[in-house]
Amino acid sequence: MSKMSKEMIHLLGNYGHIGFTFVAAIFIGMGGGIYLDQKVFDDRTTPWFTFIGLAFGIAAGFKSLFDIIKQQDKD
Amino acid sequence: MEHPILFISIILEKLGLPIPHGPVGHGLVEQLCAPYMTYTWFTMLFLVVVGKLTLGNLEMVPGKGQNFWEILIGGMDNFFVENMGRDLTDKLFPMIATFALYIAVANLIGLIPGFMSPTSSINTTLALTIIVWITHHIIGIRANGFAYVKHFLGPMPVLIPLMLPIELISNFARLLSLSIRLFGNIMAKETLLGILFMLAGAYFAPLPIMVLGVLVSLVQAMVFVLLTVVYFTQSNEHAH
Numbered sequence: 001m002s003k004m005s006k007e008m009i010h011l012l013g014n015y016g017h018i019g020f021t022f023v024a025a026i027f028i029g030m031g032g033g034i035y036l037d038q039k040v041f042d043d044r045t046t047p048w049f050t051f052i053g054l055a056f057g058i059a060a061g062f063k064s065l066f067d068i069i070k071q072q073d074k075d
Numbered sequence: 076m077e078h079p080i081l082f083i084s085i086i087l088e089k090l091g092l093p094i095p096h097g098p099v100g101h102g103l104v105e106q107l108c109a110p111y112m113t114y115t116w117f118t119m120l121f122l123v124v125v126g127k128l129t130l131g132n133l134e135m136v137p138g139k140g141q142n143f144w145e146i147l148i149g150g151m152d153n154f155f156v157e158n159m160g161r162d163l164t165d166k167l168f169p170m171i172a173t174f175a176l177y178i179a180v181a182n183l184i185g186l187i188p189g190f191m192s193p194t195s196s197i198n199t200t201l202a203l204t205i206i207v208w209i210t211h212h213i214i215g216i217r218a219n220g221f222a223y224v225k226h227f228l229g230p231m232p233v234l235i236p237l238m239l240p241i242e243l244i245s246n247f248a249r250l251l252s253l254s255i256r257l258f259g260n261i262m263a264k265e266t267l268l269g270i271l272f273m274l275a276g277a278y279f280a281p282l283p284i285m286v287l288g289v290l291v292s293l294v295q296a297m298v299f300v301l302l303t304v305v306y307f308t309q310s311n312e313h314a315h
Contacts, residue, residue, distance in 0.1 A: 029240075
């Protein structure tokens with residue numbers, strides 16, 4: 001494999017999943033919050049765990065971006 | 076949308092087996108005859124038969140078939156060693172190389188009319204992803220023992236209540252993003268090809284998308300494998 005295409009694969013692997021990972025983290029965080037609200041606490045805490053989960057999800061999304069940058073620095 | 080013509084489903088229907096009309100059927104036999112299942116078996120059969128035909132008798136001076144596999148397997152081996160080191164590669168090469176070959180072939184057969192990509196069903200990609208996800212935790216636990224928990228605790232003890240949910244969420248996000256990326260790309264390719272065949276198949280309208288489809292298929296297979304390697308490497312190393 002030539003040098004060029006090898007570097008291309010690395011770039012694709014490292015950066016091609018930024019968007020998906022970010023969105024997936026937010027969805028999982030918020031989904032977990034909604035689950036806690038509706039199934040575990042039976043709507044007694046309704047908006048709160050959703051918001052907390054959303055906040056954690058967004059934080060997790062930014063953390064995964066940060067991880068990608070850190071990993072690129074290491075290479 | 077127009078139902079695509081899938082020749083294995085037609086053959087099975089002629090044989091009297093039930094073919095599901097939705098994405099997934101009811102009952103065991105109908106689920107086993109779902110198109111993504113039959114084409115998964117077709118891909119497996121293809122890989123086994125081609126491997127047997129080209130590598131049936133190994134020679135010292137390789138012929139055409141053996142040469143191809145030697146270059147492919149050697150290239151993959153070098154690539155894995157560069158990224159995750161000799162030890163881990165020796166342990167995990169069969170699994171990751173199988174994933175690479177399977178995903179590449181499964182993506183590419185969708186370009187032939189009458190075939191579909193098994194990877195355009197979320198069931199297939201989620202199954203592959205769950206295997207990778209569980210394996211990377213097993214590797215982490217085997218390499219680090221109980222200290223593997225430190226991967227999820229962040230840099231300082233004070234931040235544990237904050238970092239633990241964040242790390243867990245971003246770990247589960249891997250499961251979602253790895254499966255949905257492969258599924259989404261291949262499903263988009265299949266659907267677009269189907270629509271273009273239906274609208275203007277006589278005027279070769281799907282041809283440019285087919286060229287892009289070859290590219291997307293190979294790139295997605297590579298990205299899946301590269302991310303698998305990256306996850307294995309990360310869980311194998313010590314927590315900071």
